Amino acid sequence: MITERYFNAALLGGLALVAFWAYGADEPFTITLVTKVAILALAGVGLNIALGQGGLISLGHAVFFGIGGYAMGILASHAQSYQPLTLGPLVIEGTNSMPLIWLAAMVAAGLAALLIGLVSLRTSGVYFIMITLAFGQMFYYFSISWPAYGGEDGLSIYVRNSFPGVNTLDPIQFFFLCFMLLLLALLFHAMLVRAPFGLALNAARQSPERAQAVGLNPFRLRLAAFVISGVITGLAGALFADLNRFVSPTMFSWQLSGEIMVFIILGGTARLCGPVAGAAMFIALEHWLGGLSEYWHIYLGLLLLAVVLFAPGGLIGIITRRGAAHD
Amino acid sequence: MTFVLFAEQMLNGLQLGVMLFLMASGLTLVFGVMGLINLAHGSLYMVGAFAAAGVAAATGSFLLALVAALAAAAAAGAIVEILVIRRLYARNHLDQVLATFALILIFSEGTRWIFGSFPLYLNVPAYLAGPVTLPGGIQYPLYRLTLIGIGLTIAGGLYLMIARTRLGIQIRAGEADREMIAALGIDISKLYTIVFALGAALAGLAGALVGTIQSVQVGMGEPVLILAFVVIVIGGIGSIKGALVGALLVGLTDTLGGVLLPRAFATFMDNSAASSTGSALASMLIYLLMAAVLFLRPKGLFGGAT
Secondary structure (H helix, E strand, O other): OOOHHHHHHHHHHHHHHHHHHHHHOOOHHHHHHHHHHHHHHHHHHHHHHHHHHOOOOOOOOHHHHHHHHHHHHHHHHHHHHOOOEEEOOEEEOOOOEHHHHHHHHHHHHHHHHHHHHHHHOOOOHHHHHHHHHHHHHHHHHHHHHOHHHOHHHOEEOOOOOEEOOEOOOOHHHHHHHHHHHHHHHHHHHHHHHHOHHHHHHHHHHHOHHHHHHOOOOHHHHHHHHHHHHHHHHHHHHHHHHHHHOEEOHHHHOHHHHHHHHHHHHHHOOOOOOHHHHHHHHHHHHHHHHHHHOOOHHHHHHHHHHHHHHHOOOHHHHHHOOOOOOOO | OOHHHHHHHHHHHHHHHHHHHHHHHHHHHHHHHHOOOOOOHHHHHHHHHHHHHHHHHHHOOHHHHHHHHHHHHHHHHHHHHHHOHHHOOOOOHHHHHHHHHHHHHHHHHHHHHHHOOOOEOOOOOHHHOOEEEEOOOEEEEHHHHHHHHHHHHHHHHHHHHHHHOHHHHHHHHHHHOHHHHHHOOOOHHHHHHHHHHHHHHHHHHHHHHHHHHOOEOOOOHHHHHHHHHHHHHHHOOOOHHHHHHHHHHHHHHHHHHHHHHHHHHHOOOOHHHHHHHHHHHHHHHHHHHHHHHHHHOOOOOOOOOO
16 A cells, blocks of 8 residues: 555656656657646646536536637747737737747636636536536537638647747657646645635535635635636647647547546546546557557446446545545 | 528427427436436437437338337436446436446447448438428428427427326426435336436437438437537426427527528628628527526526426
């Protein structure tokens, strides 16, 4: 039996080691895989704040992932064509700079989370699940029917965007850029859980009535958590678009929302590194089972079913021999 | 815009609405009686469509195909309820979402395994093909008119069943107080299986009927499932009446919005910009309707009672 802390260190260290090994063995494809793990884990860390800490079962987090992706796609495509983006009186130059793109992605995703949260957090339980799913579908159809940025075909960006002092075209350097952002997000999550805001948010999840009785406002706490969660997932979307140098409406699809949630559950709900363990497992399964059978989703479905029915603590729960972090 | 075109679009909206009602009524029954959110309802819709396409190809009979769709979807529903779903009633919504998401993966890939990735086609039978002329000179496909008729008949039948029959009384009692009807000697697990299979059969029927207009393919169920969610959020969860009103509202809004908005924009924009802006906005219309209803009534139009 090992404690969660050691498991987390081994998990994150292992991820970095695999990248180093792949670099030494000259296996750029493996580096791309671990980069994908880091980015998807980052999206999961975002959802984990709303889901694990706030108890908000959002089945629409692909919205923020997609908005992050399109923020990158739109800004980079304007830089690529040297045509500024005009929004009424506002003229915005396209850009290739990652920090600027990340900022735009996070602001846009945060705004979307604020608007969606304002409507959907008025409800709870199954209504909330269905509404977030429906808003996800709204963005999906909008991105398909809006022809300016590729519509259904998506949008290709020919050169990866730049970050000062880093050669982002080198796979290992891009991996460490994404890995650092993942570590920052995990650090932020760990601090948030211990901060007064995190404690209040947990209180509002466990008993909204009691939280209200001591003067907390559950609606505002949940809205803030939902926005923070959307911002982090939006950042992951921008990175994912940069990894593929391609954005398309599938980034908004409901399957992706489901998958981000699956990462959390496979790893272990409300656990700090749950999304990292889950995303690593998901990509490993996709790669391994996908090689064995074209229909690997059946096995993924059976595994997920088994985890939900028999091992509610997920992978981390099995390894540390503790059940769910909370119900 | 002429009257004839407008009337045709109204009928199209009505047809979409009644098919959504078949999906939404099953979802809302299952939620009302068992408190379960079922994402795999769209898979049962797909099972119905594939069963119908398979039987139609083998026998050439459209009626047999519909019977097969009902039977296959009801059987799939009953099996899934007994194997998986009944373990989820006592669980929280997150577990229900994940387990039924897993079921979608299993159903979709299983269907792809058996039938392959290429879409199948169901043909409209000869006796339902071709247009009919309605009063006012409206030419409308007979098949779509039949769909409207079937949907409204089922809505009426469902209402009678819930209001008048013994099963209906048990369903209403189950919605009001689950423990109490078990204490009164009703076999509650049998009731749950029947309700789930009934909802599944309605979804399977909808799949077969709509599959005749569109193609039958893996993944066809989930967009309809999400529309059905919008319907029950608007109508209020657990209310059959709400599902009917919500379904008709969503069907009409979606169809009329797609036709009217581009024309409305064309009055002050040039044609190509109007059609792209109009159709992009029209795709968002039902979700905006949902947001507006929630803003005014967070529990939906008919969801206040529970």
